[in-house]
Amino acid sequence: MTYSIFHSQTFDQELNKFPKDFKEWVTKIEEQLNESPYVGDQIRVKWLREKKRGKYRIYYLIYDDIKSVYMIGISGKKDQQAVINSIWLLIDQFKDEIKNLIKKK
Template sequence: MAAFSVFVTQTFQSKLLKQDKNFKLWVEKVFDQLAVNPFAGKLLGVKWFREKKFENFTVYFLVFEKKKSVYVVNLSSKKDQQRIINSIWLLLGTYKKELEDLLAK
């Protein structure tokens, strides 16, 4: 049984739609894994900001332990990695509010 709920941003969802079938299948498996073990993947400076990699792509997610939720916020290729990480740091407040709104539904 899943201990955590997994949510995605619209940004992540739109980027995912452009990916191939193998990547989408891998993402489904990652979501299943995160529901059971939200701290899977490599941490990015703090316990609650993490990444999982597949070939040339990286999926970024935030773990909200008290809310029992994982918020998958973005996806990048190798060349965009630092730009995406920087934007996630800037948008942390927005992501927290979005997740609270999703949980309130």
């Protein structure tokens, strides 16, 4: 079964700062995630992952119950821990956001 891919507003704002080749790489990652969401490196738990390209990482949450992947952040290596800490603080908010995005779909 395929997974739907969604972006947080923050993810889109960060992505817009990157060059075209990085955006194309993200599109390829989305195609992978659509079929197999558990690619990338696990962060603490099975459903929080990161995918790396050079010095940058994209972060995403996997929701098996609603067959969705929520792309939530981009960072460089030096900001990695701060971003992961923020994700943990906002984990409930992300669940609410993706449910709202699914309703709008």
